[in-house]
Amino acid sequence: MTELKEKIRENLKTVIDPELNINVVDLGLIYEIGVPEPRTARILMTLTTPGCPLHDSIASGIKYSVQSMEEIDRADVQLTWEPAWTPDRITEEGKRLLQGF
Amino acid sequence: MIQLFQQSSGNETNIILPFSFIGFSMLALILSQLLILLNGDLIVSGVFRLPAIWSAAHLFVLGWALMVAMGAMYQLVPVAFLTPIWNEKFGFWQLAVTTAGIVSFAAALYLRPQDALLPGILTLLGILMFIFQMFMTLKSQAKPNVLTLFVGTALFSLLATITFGITLVLSMKTGFASSYYQAIFKTHILLGTVGWFSFLIFGFSYKMVPMFSLSHAYSMKPAPYVFSVYVVGIIFLISSFLTGSHLFEVLGTLMLFAGFMIFTWHVKMIIDKRVKKKLDRPFMFALFAIGCGAFIHFAAFAGSAVNFLSKMAGPIILLYLVAWIAFSIIGYLYKIVPFLWWTHKYSKEIGKKKVPALKDMMDEKLAIPLFIMFTAGTILLLLSFIVKLMPVFYISQGLIVIGSALFSYIIAKVVTI
Secondary structure, three states: OHHHHHHHHHHHOOOEEOOOOEEOOOOOOEEEEEEEEOOEEEEEEOOOOOOOOOHHHHHHHHHHHHHOOOOOOEEEEEEEOOOOOOHHHOOHHHHHHHHHO | OOOEEOOOOOOOOOOHHHHHHHHHHHHHHHHHHHHHHHOHHHHHOOOOOOHHHHHHHHHHHHHHHHHHHHHHHHHHHHHHOOOOOOOHHHHHHHHHHHHHHHHHHHHHHHHOHHHOHHHHHHHHHHHHHHHHHHHHHHHOOOOOOHHHHHHHHHHHHHHHHHHHHHHHHHHHHHOOOHHHHHHHHHHHHHHHHHHHHHHHHHHHHHHHHHHHHOEOOOOOOHHHHHHHHHHHHHHHHHHHHHHOOHHHHHHHHHHHHHHHHHHHHHHHHHHHOEOOOOOOHHHHHHHHHHHHHHHHHHHHHHHHHOOOHHHHHHHHHHHHHHHHHHHHHHHHHHHHHHHHHHHHHHOOOEOOEOOOOHHHHOOOOOHHHHHHHHHHHHHHHHHHHHHOOHHHHHHHHHHHHHHHHHHHHHHHHHOOO
């Protein structure tokens, strides 16, 4: 199960925030990845700010990305503002990408 | 992880609506700048109140800046306030009525100003439809915030501006309220520039500046002070128009300058808290516009303090429209237009295939020559008023016309990506 969650996390790295050009994992937007039942994924995510114009696009991108995996048929994506996103959530790789952009 | 939300808010507007507003606005921009170029001899000699100039000014302010603002608001209001547009179909009707109104109004002002009443009423109807649309949209917002106050006041100012504008046309045609003509005329200009555009730019800057700089943990406490001080400035200035009091004029320009400086300082505080260290050039141009705005507000106050404002009014208004309002809009459009097209073309592709970043959708190489052209053109334009030399005017306005055409080209090119 942990292996599948890790695979989902790796797959989510293909989804980028087009304003910052950094993937949602390294940006620290993914709070939780769960597999509550076989072939179903549950992603709990946030955005850098409430009212982000890319709200719908990023959430849909995450859904498409996970559902495109062989092991998953359905992905439920839920958005939360609590706890709010902070820059501390950006990974080292994300920070490196951010400085270069 | 206490509070969960639906994954989709359904806040995306049909792209054709904002793009139609922006497309029309770019044509109006080029035409308005050409009209100014062709009537340079009058402008340089300080004659602003002539049909051709009225037509160019309204094409610029209504046809370009207002239409851009409307198009951007159709996209930004749903995402900034987390509420969908009240009625999209009504938005298309509003687009048709406003476009017909502005085209016929600008033409009437140029050819037969005394017959501008009906086209003016058509324009009024289009703007009223827009205000109604925004009112209904903002009404459904769950929790109003300081942004609602700025945008709401901007919309109220827009309504007052057009009401005074129609009163002016009526007064010209029938003699109605003719003894207050000057006061109404000045209030019309003040509310149309300071009241409508500045409050709108302040409000959306509070949303866009943190977003484009990835700023966090900044305070919003100064925002209500920006609002209150600026409103008091407007009230003092309108009082000076009605009473002719020089003291009210000085106090009004002082408060507007103070309000603008609090805003400038507040934006600096937000930028200081940014995570993204390297800011985009177009966004920096929007920040440069704030610097220009601070200088213009100071110049108006200084001019008023030495009782010279009436002689400086023309160049000050022109600078206000170009270096503060237009530069802000141009800087932000560089971000808004790619976002609109990206959402339309790639929002269903993200997660399925590699998609471009917003930064890759608008030619940043052309941004620097464009911004230099607009800035140099504006400085030379100001110089042409002082030295009153036609070649200086033609070079400056020529640069602005070329800049406008180049900017339209850059925007049009986005849809090819």
